[in-house]
Each structure stands twice: as C-alpha cells, then as structure tokens.
Amino acid sequence: ELKVEQNPLFLSMQEGKNYTIYCNYSTTSDRLYWYRQDPGKSLESLFVLLSNGAVKQEGRLMASLDTKARLSTLHITAAVHDLSATYFCAVGNTGTASKLTFGTGTRLQVTL
Amino acid sequence: DAGVIQSPRHEVTEMGQEVTLRCKPISGHDYLFWYRQTMMRGLELLIYFNNNVPIDDSGMPEDRFSAKMPNASFSTLKIQPSEPRDSAVYFCASSPALAGSIGGDLYTQYFGPGTRLTVL
Numbered sequence: 001e002l003k004v005e006q007n008p009l010f011l012s013m014q015e016g017k018n019y020t021i022y023c024n025y026s027t028t029s030d031r032l033y034w035y036r037q038d039p040g041k042s043l044e045s046l047f048v049l050l051s052n053g054a055v056k057q058e059g060r061l062m063a064s065l066d067t068k069a070r071l072s073t074l075h076i077t078a079a080v081h082d083l084s085a086t087y088f089c090a091v092g093n094t095g096t097a098s099k100l101t102f103g104t105g106t107r108l109q110v111t112l
Numbered sequence: 113d114a115g116v117i118q119s120p121r122h123e124v125t126e127m128g129q130e131v132t133l134r135c136k137p138i139s140g141h142d143y144l145f146w147y148r149q150t151m152m153r154g155l156e157l158l159i160y161f162n163n164n165v166p167i168d169d170s171g172m173p174e175d176r177f178s179a180k181m182p183n184a185s186f187s188t189l190k191i192q193p194s195e196p197r198d199s200a201v202y203f204c205a206s207s208p209a210l211a212g213s214i215g216g217d218l219y220t221q222y223f224g225p226g227t228r229l230t231v232l
Binding site for chain 2: 104
C-alpha cells in the first residue's frame with residue numbers, strides 16, 4: 001500500500017525567509033503532484049512532476065523530484081504572506097492510472 | 113471552462129436523513145473522484161469512476177454511502193441514513209486520461225469547490 005508522508009505538518013515562518021517542505025512516499029511511482037489549499041477553499045494544482053530530477057518553478061515556489069530516494073521537495077524562497085496555505089503532495093499509484101494518494105498536508109503560516 | 117461544479121455548497125441536515133451531493137466534472141475528463149476531508153482523517157478517497165464505471169470503491173466507509181455516475185457529466189454521492197460522524201467537506205474532482213487531453217495535464221485532478229456537510 002502506498003503511503004505518503006509530509007513534514008513538517010505545520011510551519012510558521014517570517015516573511016523573507018526560505019524553507020523546504022518534504023514529501024516522502026513508500027513505493028515506486030511515476031508521477032507526483034503538489035496542491036495548495038487556502039482555508040475554507042478547494043485544492044488548486046501547483047505542479048506535476050513526471051520524471052527523476054524534474055524541477056518546476058512558479059514564482060517563489062520550486063518543486064523537485066528524486067524518484068530513487070522517493071522524495072519530493074517544495075522550496076519556498078523569500079516567503080510572503082500570500083503564500084500562507086496548506087500544501088499537499090500527492091503521489092500517483094503505479095498501475096492504477098489516475099488514482100492519487102495524498103499526504104497529510106503542511107500548513108504554512110507566513111508572518112509579517 | 114467552468115471547472116468542476118458541485119452542489120449544494122453547504123448542507124445542514126439531521127441525523128437519519130438522506131443526503132445527496134452532486135457533481136458535474138470538467139467536460140472531456142474521463143475520471144471522476146469523490147473525496148472526504150476532515151481535520152482528523154485528512155483527505156480520503158471514497159470512490160472513483162472511469163468513463164462512468166466505478167473502478168475502486170474501497171474507500172467508501174460503509175453501506176450507508178453510495179455513488180453513481182449515470183452519464184459523463186453528472187455524478188451523485190448519497191448518504192442514507194446520515195450520521196453526525198459524516199460531517200465533513202466532500203470534494204469532487206475530475207481528470208483527463210491522457211497527456212494533451214482536453215482540459216489539463218496528465219492525470220492531474222481538478223477539484224470542485226466542495227460541499228460542507230453538517231449532520232446534527
């Protein structure tokens with residue numbers, strides 16, 4: 001059974017600082033996704049990572065994938081308050097097409 | 113495209129009543145998913161469909177829950193009878209099957225706004 005773990009579960013950081021969220025998964029997968037959820041809102045797709053070494057960047061967020069280590073990271077550069085949200089990674093279940101297993105989420109709070 | 117549409121957005125009901133949640137996926141998407149989100153259990157996959165056929169319902173908590181997809185543009189999740197522990201936010205999501213398909217990246221799931229269910 002595929003298990004997905006994120007850490008930390010909660011992260012409070014000051015504006016302007018850098019930090020990384022980690023996503024570990026237990027079995028081989030061919031795709032990994034990052035989502036953002038604002039309080040009381042739905043989940044919004046941020047990145048899709050499909051191969052070992054893949055890196056994608058959007059603004060102050062950069063996601064990477066190491067399939068050998070079964071690890072993805074979401075790096076936040078010079079955080080701003082607008083990035084406050086919960087971030088989920090989701091891993092594709094190999095052989096079951098579109099099914100995803102979601103991590104527990106990391107609640108990010110950026111303070112002024 | 114309007115995205116995934118869910119109704120109602122909020123539902124308050126009393127224990128024992130039947131609840132029906134509705135979802136319209138993004139046009140052209142082949143997969144439809146129902147999730148439940150709570151503080152205690154996080155985001156749980158309940159069931160998913162491919163081309164209107166249920167593929168995996170192992171996440172459906174018990175027989176009180178049922179889901180149908182009578183056509184490519186509509187799905188329902190029904191709880192009968194409802195219980196207070198069913199209180200949660202229920203999300204519907206859809207995804208395309210192939211890279212370059214209409215409306216999105218490979219297998220990326222696009223979520224609806226959710227239905228917040230409160231069972232008193």
